[in-house]
Amino acid sequence: MGKSIVITSGKGGVGKTTSSANIGTALALMGKRVCLVDLDIGLRNLDVVLGLDNRIIYDIVDVVEGRAKLAQALVKDKRFDDLLYLLPAAQNADKTALTQDQAKSIVVELKNEFDYVLIDCPAGIEQGFMNAIAGADTAIIVTTPEISAVRDADRVVGLLEKNPLKEESHLLINRIRSHMMVEGDTMDIDEITHHLGVPLLGIVLDDDAVIATSNRGEPIVLETQNAAGRGYRDIARRLEGETVPLMKLEQPKAGFWTRIGQWFKRG
């Protein structure tokens, strides 16, 4: 029996889909069987980020309405030897096409087959959100260091406290710009974690390569040298129960003259 994790945020554009794709891929790289479920019905794009958009035949609404079996609708990612699958969202339906019970029964069915079922939640806190959390054992709340994202994350934590999941939720702080955080222009990691009162699962640095790779349909975790990719790999390892220290934020590099100045200061 696997574990289902909903990836949610409240606010749009903080990186729910990117995080779903990357955490899923990272878990598959560790040899886990993973199914990604896109519940952003009407605005699906997890398939695009994974580079699987050309292979979709059936979607989740087809499954619910009996036009296809669940196994038929799953899209296999050929890069990962039978480890990574996607259940795509429908495009020509809206979020009411699915009920909470239907979403839940699909997730339960998938949990029998996979080690992890990652549910990509739509933005907002309406029906789509309720569907996404219905079948989840736990949640990863994605936020960025922006105040608007933290505010919405706070709202979502409140809603999750009202509808408690089996396990405690965790926090993922995404798109951290090291220099801004180090200089105090954004809330820092401790501040956000303390404010939301949710244990921290991991941080991911902001990097142009995240956008560049996802445009090519290749998750950033496949790039071994990239810091953002490492952030997601660390998160996957923590989900597997490993203890991985939090990555250090880079200090801004001092310029040539500043460094020379520092020699004299030391004396």
Place this chain on the structure above:
Amino acid sequence: MQAVVLRGNQDGYQIVLDQAASFEEIKVELRGLLDNLATDAQVTDQISFDVLPISRLLTAQQHQQLEQIIGEYDHFRIHKVIPDVMTIEDAITLKEQDNVHLASQTIRNGQTLELKGDVLFLGAINEGGRLLTTGSIYIMGTVLGIVQAGFPSAEDQVVIGDLHEAQQVRIGEQISIVEADQPQADSQTIAYVNDLHVLEYGSLAALKTISPKLYHKMGG
């Protein structure tokens, strides 16, 4: 023991209903009692009775029946019914109003915690969270959201605590936008509504001079 007893004292006339008697007995005896009184030639003035049901809650229907019986006589009417018991539900409501409630949760964005009576708040109110109560609020936790004392319209309530990071402080119908009013970053701050119906901040130590009325009300 009689089911209905007529008493008189300096407050006027009282009809005492015995707790052991059935309501039917009471009705019969009440009629007898009133007949006797009415035939007494001395009665010329209007007489109002207080009805005292002992250990008994009258239903609306029973209340109406008593009114009806007494109303049949020209000179008599019921002043009021004074029960000496109340339902557990009413008792709880009454108790709630006097209790100081302890609240220590986190009130998050979009959430509202609504209470009755005074509140000692130990938790955190995040931005967008609201704490409402009919009484006063004493804060020992963190407030980044909205607190409202005296909800919905009692202006004699207060909010005490560090409010400088809050979004709004409301007392009754008065609202203070904290950013604009800039109260001190001090746990001894008191927010209250002054005689001009304006929400003001002061120091707890200065309360005696600012508002002696409030000072006495709070046990000073």
